[in-house]
Amino acid sequence: MTAAEPLTPPRSSPYSPTQLRTIAAAVDLFTTHGVSGTSLQMIADAVGVTKASIYYQFKTKDEIVLAVAEADLTQLEDAVEAAEAETDPAAARDVLLVRLVDLAVEHRHMVGIIQNDPVMVRLLEDHQPFQLLMARLYRVLVGDDPGVDGRVPAAMLSAAISGAASHPLVSDLDDDALRANLLGIARRFLHVPG
Amino acid sequence: MTAAEPLTPPRSSPYSPTQLRTIAAAVDLFTTHGVSGTSLQMIADAVGVTKASIYYQFKTKDEIVLAVAEADLTQLEDAVEAAEAETDPAAARDVLLVRLVDLAVEHRHMVGIIQNDPVMVRLLEDHQPFQLLMARLYRVLVGDDPGVDGRVPAAMLSAAISGAASHPLVSDLDDDALRANLLGIARRFLHVPG
DNA sequence: GTCTATACGCGGATAGAC
DNA sequence: GTCTATCCGCGTATAGAC
Numbered sequence: 001m002t003a004a005e006p007l008t009p010p011r012s013s014p015y016s017p018t019q020l021r022t023i024a025a026a027v028d029l030f031t032t033h034g035v036s037g038t039s040l041q042m043i044a045d046a047v048g049v050t051k052a053s054i055y056y057q058f059k060t061k062d063e064i065v066l067a068v069a070e071a072d073l074t075q076l077e078d079a080v081e082a083a084e085a086e087t088d089p090a091a092a093r094d095v096l097l098v099r100l101v102d103l104a105v106e107h108r109h110m111v112g113i114i115q116n117d118p119v120m121v122r123l124l125e126d127h128q129p130f131q132l133l134m135a136r137l138y139r140v141l142v143g144d145d146p147g148v149d150g151r152v153p154a155a156m157l158s159a160a161i162s163g164a165a166s167h168p169l170v171s172d173l174d175d176d177a178l179r180a181n182l183l184g185i186a187r188r189f190l191h192v193p194g
Numbered sequence: 195m196t197a198a199e200p201l202t203p204p205r206s207s208p209y210s211p212t213q214l215r216t217i218a219a220a221v222d223l224f225t226t227h228g229v230s231g232t233s234l235q236m237i238a239d240a241v242g243v244t245k246a247s248i249y250y251q252f253k254t255k256d257e258i259v260l261a262v263a264e265a266d267l268t269q270l271e272d273a274v275e276a277a278e279a280e281t282d283p284a285a286a287r288d289v290l291l292v293r294l295v296d297l298a299v300e301h302r303h304m305v306g307i308i309q310n311d312p313v314m315v316r317l318l319e320d321h322q323p324f325q326l327l328m329a330r331l332y333r334v335l336v337g338d339d340p341g342v343d344g345r346v347p348a349a350m351l352s353a354a355i356s357g358a359a360s361h362p363l364v365s366d367l368d369d370d371a372l373r374a375n376l377l378g379i380a381r382r383f384l385h386v387p388g
Numbered sequence: 389g390t391c392t393a394t395a396c397g398c399g400g401a402t403a404g405a406c
Numbered sequence: 407g408t409c410t411a412t413c414c415g416c417g418t419a420t421a422g423a424c
Binding site for chain 2: 032119134153157168185186
């Protein structure tokens, strides 16, 4: 359950407390308005400082976007590492499933936008660490079968988890109920014989 | 298969050919850059006219966004109507499934953004016709059971279809293959005993 | 580390000629 | 129906005082 800490032990975040407040505010605003629709003025107002002060912490807006993306990436990496620690492929897949559901529910208000915002997508397309991480994730999910019969269900499953977490049909469910239901159905889906 | 035409028979589109070209260009740009990230200048350049000319066709940028949304809405409405024409609930659900898969694949390059762009989401939240349409759609999908056991799978299924269509794992599949696979798996998912 | 002030371009939007 | 020209505000970003 407790994932072994990666290479860097209790790695102190590379960001100062003030930067972390800025990142938190940015995530919030990106979720509501999208990246392009969020100005540095809005972020500055949310943090309670001026634009110039934000520019002292981050040289450009892109750096803020990158910081937001990397925060999520770290969590995703932990999930993949935990899954890869399992020797049995089925067990690995189940660990990944649990972690992905946890993450999706924990971030249910932002998953949709963060994963689909064009600016984020563009940024991550050119970001090798992310691409490598996703390749590892898919490998656990799909197994070594690169065929269509493995990839389509995997795509649907991963889309179902993140998409359902922010779906209006279930917006009234509390986190625990949503998590339990998502996980149960996802598991059933995985175990249905092809 | 051929859906009976709605109230207005061969309803001529409310948009002029030039407006339609503008809408097409806008969809394209929205897909790549998001709504906020798309300027009227970009749209004008894509159409090959000046900004002022775009403003002759649409009074505001919001009107363009609305026109884009409504184009999709019409197709979705056709799908729901076709499904509602079935008397047996299971048959209705299957018709809806087929239509939704068709739409998702047909628009696989834009589904993700159009459904998740913050500006679109905001716009549609305040757009009663859309809300009513979605209520009808969910009713066909979930049935009359408003319980959790019906809604969570429905949310996952609808997210799986639209999300998988634009998923990187299946980006190499051609439309026909993707459509067939999505539909097959979606059907199996629906028929798995709760 | 945060401020005020400012530069400069691009955003949406309009007026009026052709 | 499309153009040129223009308005104005806000966007990112920087300089320099405190």
